[in-house]
Amino acid sequence: MKDKIRALLALAADPSAAPQEAESAGRMAAKLMAKHQIDLGDLEEEALKEEFDLTVMSARACRPGKKNPKVIPPWIGIIAWGVKLYTRTRIRTAPGQIWFQGPREDVELAVWLHELLLENAYKASNGSSSPNSFRNGYAGAIQSRLKAMCRQREQVDKEESTGTALVLVQGKREALMTEAFGPDTRGKSSKVSQSMEGRAAGMAAHIPMGRPLTGRSGALLN
Secondary structure, eight states: OOHHHHHHHHHOOOOTHHHHHHHHHHHHHHHHHHHHHHOOHHHHHHHHHHHEEEEEEEEESOOOOOOSOSSSSSSHHHHHHHHHHHHTTTEEEEEEEEEEEHHHHHHHHHHHHHHHHHHHHHHHHHOOOHHHHHHHOOHHHHHHHHHHHHHHHHHHHHHHHOHHHHHHHHHHHHHHHHHHHOSSOOOOOOOOOOOOHHHHHHHSOOOOEEEOOOTTTEEEEE
């Protein structure tokens, strides 16, 4: 019914439609909206839900080569939280499990970026005398950089936005995510040991800005 009403409203607003046809479509849309108690806000919310396409995807919660983890290593949790902030997604965890939640394209990016950074952190720690401390430091540096990138993006958004449209869309996006997934979680400071060697490696590591194409594993859209 909402799709039908949207189609009628689109016809009523179409400048190329015949005046009588446009007027008839407008009357029919108003009649259906009154009959089914649907207002413009309901139609807008439905359209946003379709546009955002909210979804949930699981992500790796253990080091490469390990299966069925019972806990999430601190360094993996640190990376996941940084990715969550950068991609504007939500995160949910359970013993040995991580899920990203949000609009599909953002969740796909979050999972891909999280797992790539995880792999890179693990590879960089090979040969370290204190691999866990190294990974913690690496992850801490990555999270710090992702947070800085978030702040830079927000500043650019403010400078490029000519009105309140961006703020309104982001607000509706957050409201829909809260409706679908519940309140956003709060991060906790990690007290784990972080080696300076690991932090230096994390600060120098490449953080790709590419985005995986839907349905094409490994493909990137820059």
